[in-house]
Amino acid sequence: xxxxxxxxxxxxxxxxxxxxxxxxxxxxxxxxxxxxxxxxxxxxxxxxxxxxxxxxxxxxxxxxxxxxxxxxxxxxxxxxxxxxxxxxxxxxxxxxxxxxxxxxxxxxxxxxxxxxxxxxxxx
Amino acid sequence: xxxxxxxxxxxxxxxxxxxxxxxxxxxxxxxxxxxxxxxxxxxxxxxxxxxxxxxxxxxxxxxxxxxxxxxxxxxxxxxxxxxxxxxxxxxxxxxxxxxxxxxxxxxxxxxxxxxxxxxxxxx
Amino acid sequence: xxxxxxxxxxxxxxxxxxxxxxxxxxxxxxxxxxxxxxxxxxxxxxxxxxxxxxxxxxxxxxxxxxxxxxxxxxxxxxxxxxxxxxxxxxxxxxxxxxxxxxxxxxxxxxxxxxxxxxxxxxx
Amino acid sequence: xxxxxxxxxxxxxxxxxxxxxxxxxxxxxxxxxxxxxxxxxxxxxxxxxxxxxxxxxxxxxxxxxxxxxxxxxxxxxxxxxxxxxxxxxxxxxxxxxxxxxxxxxxxxxxxxxxxxxxxxxxx
Numbered sequence: 001x002x003x004x005x006x007x008x009x010x011x012x013x014x015x016x017x018x019x020x021x022x023x024x025x026x027x028x029x030x031x032x033x034x035x036x037x038x039x040x041x042x043x044x045x046x047x048x049x050x051x052x053x054x055x056x057x058x059x060x061x062x063x064x065x066x067x068x069x070x071x072x073x074x075x076x077x078x079x080x081x082x083x084x085x086x087x088x089x090x091x092x093x094x095x096x097x098x099x100x101x102x103x104x105x106x107x108x109x110x111x112x113x114x115x116x117x118x119x120x121x122x123x
Numbered sequence: 124x125x126x127x128x129x130x131x132x133x134x135x136x137x138x139x140x141x142x143x144x145x146x147x148x149x150x151x152x153x154x155x156x157x158x159x160x161x162x163x164x165x166x167x168x169x170x171x172x173x174x175x176x177x178x179x180x181x182x183x184x185x186x187x188x189x190x191x192x193x194x195x196x197x198x199x200x201x202x203x204x205x206x207x208x209x210x211x212x213x214x215x216x217x218x219x220x221x222x223x224x225x226x227x228x229x230x231x232x233x234x235x236x237x238x239x240x241x242x243x244x245x246x
Numbered sequence: 247x248x249x250x251x252x253x254x255x256x257x258x259x260x261x262x263x264x265x266x267x268x269x270x271x272x273x274x275x276x277x278x279x280x281x282x283x284x285x286x287x288x289x290x291x292x293x294x295x296x297x298x299x300x301x302x303x304x305x306x307x308x309x310x311x312x313x314x315x316x317x318x319x320x321x322x323x324x325x326x327x328x329x330x331x332x333x334x335x336x337x338x339x340x341x342x343x344x345x346x347x348x349x350x351x352x353x354x355x356x357x358x359x360x361x362x363x364x365x366x367x368x369x
Numbered sequence: 370x371x372x373x374x375x376x377x378x379x380x381x382x383x384x385x386x387x388x389x390x391x392x393x394x395x396x397x398x399x400x401x402x403x404x405x406x407x408x409x410x411x412x413x414x415x416x417x418x419x420x421x422x423x424x425x426x427x428x429x430x431x432x433x434x435x436x437x438x439x440x441x442x443x444x445x446x447x448x449x450x451x452x453x454x455x456x457x458x459x460x461x462x463x464x465x466x467x468x469x470x471x472x473x474x475x476x477x478x479x480x481x482x483x484x485x486x487x488x489x490x491x492x
Binding site for chain 2 (some may be wrong): 002003004005006007008009010011013014016017020021022023025026028029031032033034036037039040043044046047049050053054055056057058059061062071072073075076077078079080082085086089091092093094096097098099100101103104105108110113114115117
Binding site (some may be wrong): 336 | 371372373374375376377378380381382383385386390392393394395396398400401402403405406408409412413415416418419422423424425426427428430431435439440441442444446447448449451454455458459460461463464465467468470472473474475477479482484486491
């Protein structure tokens, strides 16, 4: 049965990625500093696909079969490094995300933030 | 019951994040181009904590209670934007990651890659 | 006489920045790895101002007196770290830029590249 | 006579880069938003060379003739986009850098900052 977002937990992916690094004896390179750099570098590679398009054009772009495969690879790389960062630091991502969403909801209450892109301190 | 990596699927988080954006009518801002920028910007904020430490010092750093909360928030922000990028582009992340891990295993066979940090084309 | 782009050489700025680091005994932190991270982090901070605007809106944005001062600071930070990177690596930036412009002119000949945003290998 | 940092002003480089874009009718793509992304993407490419090395190893790395040419190209790309950003926004970089250095000297007085990597608000 293929992996899908509906059936895959964060812990499933974290184990898969930890095993990959362990088998290659790569844990020695995976200091938090280095993983944060790799994560930022992969995020920049994803972004490079969209440099010169407008936001609107970028919608069509990701649906272009000639580009989509590459974009899937880039976002996968980003999440792989984020999960490995969580692995080596012992962070529970689901808990961290839940806490951040609660904080965000407080900073951006629906009635004040609706339809607005300003930062919370400018709302 | 609190959210944990062991019990939370990617689809759970994706729905939570999509609802947050929808309630605030923020989908209009969430073009792939813009989300890729936000993701790269958050990854850079995470990285900023480690600018001047050595890789070794960064191990202790993430365990310092005075820093850890902030680091959890930054990695949460990264993953939130990655999941929202997957939402708006209709990418199944678990499938994309599985495909990437298979490709990586081919590029970095255990016997060649063990203990080495070079790129696959320099192994 | 105030410093201006018309009267300031790259070497002038490089000396100014090297002296600043030396006086604070900061050379020990300025390894190429660390400076490349600081540079990427500052570039991301500049980018953060433009996350949710369209390219067109970003034109007006940089002329808004309430934002402009901050944007000047961010681009200054980027160039300061780029120059310090050149300092510690002994790179002559004017020569490197000249060489890159010549290479770019070859990759993007005027008649092929005019009005097109594609990468050279897609022209 | 070849271009060198000692003889090249920022204005010299800015004109050279503006002419390159104008000849290709690329000004239409060079909104501040897009240039800030390109700048961040190039900074990340430079950083990618240093992901897995220690800060100390990165010193030797930039002197390795097999790597140095590539690193010169990456830092050139960063500065080219920074200068083009200054072009399209009408920012005088030398003035912005001078102002930032004065502010930095106030935030990091020599006697407090000597030999320390903390941010000014933690000194």
